[in-house]
Amino acid sequence: MKLLIVDDSMVVRETIERTAHRPEIDEIYLAENGLCAVELFKQHYPDLVTMDLTMPGLDGLDCIEQIRALDESAAILVVSAINSHDTAMTAIARGACGFLTKPFTVAELNEALGELIAFRKGE
Amino acid sequence: MNQNDSSHLPIARKTATLIGELRAYDVMLDGEVEGRVVAETFHQNPELPGVILHLQNGEVPYVGLSQREFLRQMTRPFGPEVFGRRPARLMVEESESRLIALSPEMDIESATAVCLRRDATNLYEPVLIDYGAHGARLLDFQTLLMSLSRLAELRARQMETILETVPSGLLLLDRNLRVLPGYSRSVEAMLGVRDFKDYLFADVLAGCLDSESARKACDYLQVLVNPGLIDRLIQSINPLHRVTVKQPSLTGETIDRYLAFQFQRIRQAGKIRQILVTVEDQTREVQLQRASEEASQRAEQRFRVLTQLAGADTKHLPLFLSGFQLFLHDAEQAIQQGVWGADNVALRRRCHALKGEAATLGLTVFRGALHSLEDRLVQPEGNLTFLVPLQALNETAQDLLRLGRRFAQSMKMEQMDEMAPDLAALSDVAQGAGVVEPKVGPEQAFRKMLEDVVKETANRFSKEVKMVFDGGFHQLKESHYFVLREVCQQLCRNAVIHGIEPPDRRLAVGKPRVGVIQVALRSHDGLIEVIVQDDGAGLNERVLREAAGYAADDPDAPDAGELIFGVGVSTASEISEDAGRGVGLDQVRARIIEAGGTIATHHESGRFCAFQILLPVESPAHETVNR
Numbered sequence: 001m002k003l004l005i006v007d008d009s010m011v012v013r014e015t016i017e018r019t020a021h022r023p024e025i026d027e028i029y030l031a032e033n034g035l036c037a038v039e040l041f042k043q044h045y046p047d048l049v050t051m052d053l054t055m056p057g058l059d060g061l062d063c064i065e066q067i068r069a070l071d072e073s074a075a076i077l078v079v080s081a082i083n084s085h086d087t088a089m090t091a092i093a094r095g096a097c098g099f100l101t102k103p104f105t106v107a108e109l110n111e112a113l114g115e116l117i118a119f120r121k122g123e
Numbered sequence: 124m125n126q127n128d129s130s131h132l133p134i135a136r137k138t139a140t141l142i143g144e145l146r147a148y149d150v151m152l153d154g155e156v157e158g159r160v161v162a163e164t165f166h167q168n169p170e171l172p173g174v175i176l177h178l179q180n181g182e183v184p185y186v187g188l189s190q191r192e193f194l195r196q197m198t199r200p201f202g203p204e205v206f207g208r209r210p211a212r213l214m215v216e217e218s219e220s221r222l223i224a225l226s227p228e229m230d231i232e233s234a235t236a237v238c239l240r241r242d243a244t245n246l247y248e249p250v251l252i253d254y255g256a257h258g259a260r261l262l263d264f265q266t267l268l269m270s271l272s273r274l275a276e277l278r279a280r281q282m283e284t285i286l287e288t289v290p291s292g293l294l295l296l297d298r299n300l301r302v303l304p305g306y307s308r309s310v311e312a313m314l315g316v317r318d319f320k321d322y323l324f325a326d327v328l329a330g331c332l333d334s335e336s337a338r339k340a341c342d343y344l345q346v347l348v349n350p351g352l353i354d355r356l357i358q359s360i361n362p363l364h365r366v367t368v369k370q371p372s373l374t375g376e377t378i379d380r381y382l383a384f385q386f387q388r389i390r391q392a393g394k395i396r397q398i399l400v401t402v403e404d405q406t407r408e409v410q411l412q413r414a415s416e417e418a419s420q421r422a423e424q425r426f427r428v429l430t431q432l433a434g435a436d437t438k439h440l441p442l443f444l445s446g447f448q449l450f451l452h453d454a455e456q457a458i459q460q461g462v463w464g465a466d467n468v469a470l471r472r473r474c475h476a477l478k479g480e481a482a483t484l485g486l487t488v489f490r491g492a493l494h495s496l497e498d499r500l501v502q503p504e505g506n507l508t509f510l511v512p513l514q515a516l517n518e519t520a521q522d523l524l525r526l527g528r529r530f531a532q533s534m535k536m537e538q539m540d541e542m543a544p545d546l547a548a549l550s551d552v553a554q555g556a557g558v559v560e561p562k563v564g565p566e567q568a569f570r571k572m573l574e575d576v577v578k579e580t581a582n583r584f585s586k587e588v589k590m591v592f593d594g595g596f597h598q599l600k601e602s603h604y605f606v607l608r609e610v611c612q613q614l615c616r617n618a619v620i621h622g623i624e625p626p627d628r629r630l631a632v633g634k635p636r637v638g639v640i641q642v643a644l645r646s647h648d649g650l651i652e653v654i655v656q657d658d659g660a661g662l663n664e665r666v667l668r669e670a671a672g673y674a675a676d677d678p679d680a681p682d683a684g685e686l687i688f689g690v691g692v693s694t695a696s697e698i699s700e701d702a703g704r705g706v707g708l709d710q711v712r713a714r715i716i717e718a719g720g721t722i723a724t725h726h727e728s729g730r731f732c733a734f735q736i737l738l739p740v741e742s743p744a745h746e747t748v749n750r
Contacts, residue, residue: 116353
């Protein structure tokens with residue numbers, strides 16, 4: 001499977017990348033903003049996406065919408081500090097599959113990635 | 124004939140759940156017996172579902188021959204003639220199907236399911252329960268069905284009991300988010316809503332949550348039936364993980380319940396069929412959590428008190444704490460006797476004085492508590508709850524002093540030196556606690572205390588002040604010590620706040636930058652004379668007149684030196700912890716008069732203000748020393 005990690009924080013991107021090295025994931029792409037994420041998505045059509053919401057330029061919510069328009073099957077996990085109910089509902093309406101709230105532990109991230117992979121496989 | 128009567132089985136008292144526990148028949152015949160023997164057996168025992176035939180050389184040691192199959196073959200043309208004289212095992216071999224053989228450990232539901240998969244012709248055939256080397260038994264299919272029915276009835280009753288008694292809220296929603304029948308009774312109590320079976324759960328919640336929570340709950344319920352979401356990765360956005368539900372109590376008041384909702388989607392064949400909702404009443408946990416937080420705050424305050432006590436001047440601290448304790452006792456009595464507020468000027472004065480001492484000693488926690496009490500001392504009626512924060516402080520201080528004493532008793536001094544300075548200091552304080560006489564003698568203690576008051580107040584008001592002491596007294600009675608300590612402390616504090624000008628202003632009017640407060644102590648002619656003088660701005664006559672209710676230019680108004688002792692007169696524009704309530708010089712004068720002395724003022728605008736106190740060396744007969 002291919003994973004696209006979208007986050008404007010280098011620390012978060014690298015943390016997710018380190019945790020994402022597992023047998024099911026063959027390729028990992030990193031994007032620091034929404035525009036870059038959409039471009040990478042068009043090139044590689046990853047199966048899994050981890051998406052920050054608050055980013056400069058194209059924000060996470062709009063990015064989810066654009067990715068969903070390109071591919072209905074990608075599993076998109078929102079990894080963000082979800083502090084608004086309405087934002088979460090909007091993310092779902094635009095195509096997010098689940099949420100991992102920042103700050104998270106590596107164990108929580110690992111578990112969430114496992115769930116995301118299983119969901120994408122249709123398990 | 125043997126029949127395993129279930130009442131003889133060790134587990135027979137409970138409802139059977141395994142087929143081995145059911146009533147079954149073990150009538151066994153040799154497979155070589157003629158069919159007529161079997162016919163005779165069925166004739167004598169018509170209730171038998173069949174017989175078990177023991178095979179000498181067969182693939183299996185036992186086979187079952189049902190009565191139904193036996194009769195089917197015997198009623199065929201020439202059946203009795205053919206089978207009546209041939210070995211009974213041949214009837215089994217002729218049969219189109221064998222009886223199902225199951226383990227005695229198989230549960231009743233599974234066994235029934237297996238049997239129900241048989242074709243219609245064999246549906247009612249008995250079941251062979253295979254005990255291996257221990258033989259076999261025949262179970263009537265009707266017995267199996269009846270036991271299943273009893274089990275289902277028992278399970279339904281058990282479920283009902285569980286739902287009636289389980290403290291957790293349990294309910295199931297269908298795909299349309301309606302409440303299915305059979306939810307736990309506790310949910311009704313938790314939500315304060317009864318009989319909501321078949322209702323939309325969102326409507327049930329709307330009846331007991333505030334509108335915002337109900338809106339979020341409604342959104343989230345829709346999320347739960349969205350198959351495009353991952354079960355475990357939507358739990359973090361559950362808006363009902365803790366919500367407040369307002370309910371009327373038995374006394375008619377509204378009480379808050381804190382509920383935690385969890386949702387679990389139940390899938391069948393990959394589709395969301397139902398949603399299991401669990402509700403926990405976390406009110407007790409929330410209350411405990413709050414109590415814990417309060418306890419934590421108390422502990423923090425105790426720590427602050429410890430730190431402040433340990434850092435305070437060890438010579439004056441015992442004196443302060445004993446005064447504080449006595450004040451609390453008297454305040455409690457005043458509340459109980461209904462002499463509070465305006466009726467109890469002495470109490471207000473003592474509170475004010477103690478507050479000043481607390482400030483001097485750096486005990487800000489005590490100073491804050493006394494300041495709050497001072498506000499309440501002007502209320503017409505007292506309430507014992509006013510004293511609670513002060514009592515807590517007193518208890519903390521006393522506890523810590525006891526701790527300090529134990530340290531002092533159990534440790535040698537050299538060990539104490541190695542300990543944290545705060546604890547060592549606490550031990551010093553504890554050793555001095557309750558001792559009224561300062562170790563250094565009253566006069567030095569007196570001077571030190573005033574210096575501390577002036578220094579601390581000057582720091583807070585950004586003023587620069589120097590203390591000068593003149594003379595000394597040789598015989599100071601304990602009661603005088605307390606009176607003078609209280610009075611001079613107030614006068615010195617006033618001098619810093621109201622008298623001494625800020626450094627810039629002093630320089631502007633040609634005075635030295637640093638102000639001077641001079642305290643002169645003399646004993647002569649049977650009197651103790653104390654003069655407290657500052658080189659500040661003197662008394663502002665206009666302000667004092669207005670504060671006392673006179674016109675600024677009223678020629679009949681008393682002299683400022685007299686007005687300043689008026690009850691409630693304050694020239695401070697704002698109430699602070701130091702000044703502004705008009706509790707001050709009126710009480711100073713009252714204290715001096717009470718001790719049999721006099722106080723007079725000398726002042727010159729812009730130059731100085733002096734207070735002269737005269738106290739008799741011998742106390743008047745009516746004086747009561749209550750310390």
